[in-house]
Amino acid sequence: MAETKYTEEHEWIRVEGDVGTIGITQYAQEQLGDVVFVDVPAAGRTVAKGEACAVVESVKAASDIYAPVGGEVVESNAALADSPGDVNAEPTGKGWFFKLKLADKGELAGLMDEAAYEAFVKSLG
Amino acid sequence: MRYLPLTDADRREMLSVIGAKSVDELFRDVPASARLAAKVGGLPDHQGELEVERAFQGFAAKNLSPAAAPFFIGAGAYRHHVPATVDYMIQRGEFLTSYTPYQPEITQGTLQYLFEFQTQVTLLTGMEVANASMYDGSTGTTEAVLMANRVTRRHKALISGGLHPQYRSIIETTAKWEGFTANFAKTDAEGLEDLIASVDRDTSCVVVQNPSFFGHVRDFTKLAQACHAAGALLIVVVTEVVSLGLLMPPGEMGADIVVCEGQSIGNGLGFGGPYVGLFATRDKYMRQMPGRLVGETVDADGQRGFVLTLSTREQHIRREKATSNICTNAGLCALAFTVHLTLLGEAGFARLAELNHAKASQLADKLAAVPGVTVLNDSFFNEFTVKLPKPAAEVVEALAAKRILGGLPVSRLIPNDPSVANLLLLAATETATEAGMDPLVAALKEVL
Amino acid sequence: MVQSLDRSQGRAGSISSGSANTHGTFTGNRALQIEEPLIFEMGQAGRCGVDLPEPPPKSSGVKDRLNGLRRKGAIGLPGLSEPQVVQHYTRLSQKNYAIDMGVYPLGSCTMKHNPRINEKVARLPGIGDLHPLQPVSTVQGALELIDSLAHWLKTLTGMPAVAMSPAAGAHGEMCGMMAIAAALEAKGERAQRRTVLAPESAHGTNPATAAALGFVVKPIPANDRGRVDLAALKAALGPDVAAIMLTNPNTCGLFESEIVEISKAVHEAGAYFYCDGANFNAIVGRVRPGDLGVDCMHINLHKTFSTPHGGGGPGAGPVVLSAALAPYAPYPWIVKNGDKWQIAEDGAKVDGMPLGRLKAFHGQMGMFTRALAYIMSHGADGLRQVAEDAVLNANYVMAALKDVMSPAFEGPCMHEALFDDSFLKDTGVSTLDFAKAMIDEGYHPMTMYFPLVVHGAMLIEPTESVAKEDLDQFIGALRSLTAKARTGTAADDFKAAPLYAPRRRLDETLAARKPVLRWKPSNNPPGTDPLKQAAE
Structure with a gap:
C-alpha cells in the first residue's frame, strides 16, 4: 500500500516498499509557472535528508529540490529532459523527479500527510 | 550646462508640485554631517566642447600613435585595419x-x-x-x-x-x-x-x-x-x-x-x-x-x-x-x-588570415638574417619570438627612441626570469609594410 | 504542446515563399519597419564586403609555418557586399529603443544622455589606437589621462585610492570583495570571518560575488521605511562577519538615513563596508561616500558618467578604496616617478600588497576616456547639478503619480521612484502587462519586479537628461494607462500589448525549453537554404 507524504518545501514522496518516488506538488508547479528545465540526480548518488539534490527551473525562477528523506537514488525521470512541461501537466504523475531507496523509513515520520499539507498550503494564503 | 534641460523656472515649478521649498529638502535623508554645502572643492568647473577636445588632444600629443611609427607589437592585442x-x-x-x-x-x-x-x-x-x-x-x-x-x-x-x-x-x-x-x-x-x-x-x-x-x-x-x-x-x-x-x-x-x-x-x-x-x-x-x-x-x-x-x-x-x-x-x-566579420565573410576572413601569415613570415625571414638574432619558432601564425644577444627591454627602448615600436620584451610580462630576458615577441599583421620592416631591421643592426 | 518554430520569416516576399504574412503586405514589411533575415540567410558565395590585396603566391618563396595545421573545411561564413551589410545592420538598429529616442526610465541603470564628444575624443589618434604594451615612454599621455580620471573619482568620493582595472560593476564588486579578503588575510582573520551581510533588496551580483569568494551570505531585513533595520544589523554583526554589502542610495531609491550608524557598527565589529555604487548618480557632488565610512565602492562609469550602455556593455567598474584597503589594490598601479608616469605590473614592487591581477592590460581605457570627457564637460559645478536634477525629476514623477499609482515608500526618494502593484489590484492587469502597454505609448518600460522586496515592483529612474515637457508627457501617458486599467475591463487589451512594436510578446518558455542558440543550415525551411541556392 503506497503512502504519500509532503514537505514544507512542497515536495511529495510516495513510498512503496522501501522505495520512495519524489516530485513537486500541484501548488508548487502553479507557483513556478511553465517549467522549462529539470536537473535530476544520477542513479547511484546517495543523498541525505534535506540535501539539495535537484533543480527545477521556470523562465524567471530556479528552485532547489531537497531530499525529503535520505537514501540512494535508484532512478531518475529521464523523460523530463525532453518534456519538462510534464511537471506542470502531471506534477504527481508523469512529472515525478527521482526514486530513492530509503535509508531510514523512520525519517518519514517527520513529514506531513495529505490533510496536514492541505492545511499548510491554506495557511500560506 | 548643455546636457541639462531643466531651467530654473522648471525647477521652481517642479518643486511646487512636489511640495518642497528647495532641492536641499529632497536630500534631507542624508545625515547632516555628510551633506556638502557646495560643490566638491579643488576641481575645475564645466567646460565647452572645444576646451574638452583640446585637453584630449593634449593627452594624445604626449603619446606615440602606432599609425605614426613602424609597429610590431602583439601579445594579446593586435593592430588590424577596421573598415x-x-x-x-x-x-x-x-x-x-x-x-x-x-x-x-x-x-x-x-x-x-x-x-x-x-x-x-x-x-x-x-x-x-x-x-x-x-x-x-x-x-x-x-x-x-x-x-x-x-x-x-x-x-x-x-x-x-x-x-x-x-x-x-x-x-x-x-x-x-x-x-x-x-x-x-x-x-x-x-x-x-x-x-x-x-x-x-x-x-x-x-x-x-x-x-x-x-x-x-x-x-x-x-x-x-x-x-x-x-x-x-x-x-x-x-x-x-x-x-x-x-x-x-x-x-x-x-x-x-x-x-x-x-x-x-x-x-x-x-x-x-x-x-x-x-x-x-x-x-x-x-x-x-x-x-x-x-x-x-x-x-x-x-x-x-x-x-x-x-x-x-x-x-x-x-x-x-x-x-x-x-x-x-x-x-x-x-x-x-x-x-x-560579416563584411569579411568566408572569402575575406580567409584572405585576411593568409595576409597576416605572409607578412609575419616575411618579417621572420628578414629578422633571421640580422646577425645575432635567432627566430625561436618553427611554427607561427602572425607572431613569433626571437632571441637577441642582449636584454630585449633595452633594445625595445632603443628602438622607441628611434620612433619604432619594435615588439614586446617578454620580460615586461614575465619579470624576474633570466631565461626570458633576451626574448622579443613580434607580430606583423596585414597593416605591416615592407617600408616599416626595413627600418626595424636597420635599427636592430645598429642597436644590437 | 510545444509550438513549432516558424522559420519562414526570413524573406516573406521572396518568390520562393511569397505567402501572405501578418502585416498583409507582400514583403511582410510595414513602411519603415523592415523585416530582416539573418546574415546566414542572405549570403552568397562570391560576395565580399572588403577588398584585400592578393596574398603572395606560393611561388614567392614565403613558406607556410602552420605546422601542418591548416584549416581543411570551409568556416561557413556568409558573403555580403558592403551596402548589404550597411542595410542589414541599419534595419536591425531600427528595431531598438534607445536613449537617443526618448525617455528610458530603467531604474537602477541610469540611462542618461550619452554625449558624442565622448565618442570623438575616444577615437583620437594617439588615444584610441594605442597598444597597451607599447613602451611606457610612448604612452605618457595615456597614463596621465587615466590618472586624471582617477583623481576626479577619488576627489568626488572622498576616498584615498582607486583601482581602475575592473571591467564592469560586477567585476568591481569582485575586486572590492577580494581586497576585503586580502585585508582580512593580512590580519589573520580570513578563516574566522566567513559571513557577508547583504540586504534582501540587494542587486543579485552582491550575493553572487560574495558566494564566489567562499563567503556565506546572510540577508538582513529592511524596516518598514525601506531602509536597513539597524537593530537587526547590529544583532547580526559579530566576530564571524567579514563585511556588509550595501547599496546607497539603496535599490528602493532611498538614502540609507542611518548610514553613519551602520558604518560605525560595522567597523566596531571589525568588519568592512562594501558600498555598491550603482546609484552614485543621485549623490555625485553632494555627498562623498568617504564621509559615510565606506571602505570600498565600485563606480559604474556607464551609469553616473555616461559611457554608452551599448546594448549591454562594455562597462567599466573602477573601485575606490579606503586607506585600510588601498594597499591591496590589484595590479596594475599607475605611479609617477619624478615627472615620468610608470605602470607597476605583476611582480613589480609597490607600496602595498596587491591582491593580484583581475584583467589583462590596464582596464577599460575607452570607457575612461569617455567618462573623463563627460566629467570635464560638467565640472564640479555641473556634476552637483546632475545629482540635483536627477533627484528632482524622480521626485516630480513620484509626486505627479502618487494619487493614481502606489509608491512603495514615503518620499522623498532619491534619483528613482519605486511603486508597487497595489494600484493594479483587482484590475486583472499585472506589472508586466502595464509595462508592455508603455511600449505602445513609445516608452521603454521601467525596471520591473526589482527590487524583490516590493510586490510587482516598478522602479522609475528618469535621470537628469529628461526635459520637463517630456516628463509631463510621460506622466500623462502613465496616468492614462492607470485610468484605463482601473476601468476593470481593459485587462485583455493590456495582455495583448505591445501591438505596435517590431514584435509582439515573445514566447520565453519555448525559448528556454528548446534552446536554439545559433543558426544552423537546417534551420531554414526547405528550398530556402542560401548555400544550396547558390550551388543551383
Missing part, C-alpha cells in the same frame, strides 16, 4: 544608447545581432554553442576554468606555460581568493611543452593557448584525448582570432571550451580595452556556461524573434548560486566584431 563601416554602425544611437535587451519587443536589433554573433563564434571555433560575449579573453579564460570546475566537480586546473602571462596571473588571483588549485607549467618559450603526463583524475581542466603566447602553433588533439580519458576538460585559448581563418579550429582538436580574445575583428587597440571575449563550448555544457545567451523563439503572432534565455543561470535570479557574478557582456564590441 569605416564598422565604426559608423556601432555609433548609431539605436545600438550605442540602448541597454541590455530586457524588453525583447523593442530590442530585436540587439538580440538579432547577438544571435548572429553567437553563430559566428561557433563557426570560427568549431564548437556547438557560444554565449553573447564576455568582458574580454583574459577574464573569459578564468571563467572557463571556473566552469570546468563546476562541470567536473574537481578543483585542480593545469595551466600551460604557453598561456599569456597576464591570463595566467588572473587565474592565479582567482584561484587564491575563490579557493581552487591552479598548477602552472613553466614558461614555454620553445613551444615544446607536453602536459599529457600531468593530467590526472583530480584535474578539472587543462588550459592551453593556440597559437601560444610565444607564437607556436600546436595540435592539441592528443592532449584533448588524454583530458577526456581522465575526465578533465580541455580549454583552448586563442588571443589572435584572425588565426582561425587559417588554422584548424580548436573544436576539431577536441576542445571542450574555447575562449578567444575577439579584439582583432572590429575593435581597435584602445590601449587595452574595452575588448570582447568569445566563449564557446559543447551543447552538453550549455547550462554551466557563464554570461548571457540569446535564443530564437516566436512572438504572439508566430513571427520569429529573439530573447535572452536560460537566464536562471545568472546572478539576478540565482544570486549566490549563479554560475558567475557577471551581468554585462561586451555588447557593442560584439557588434563591432559581428559587423566586421
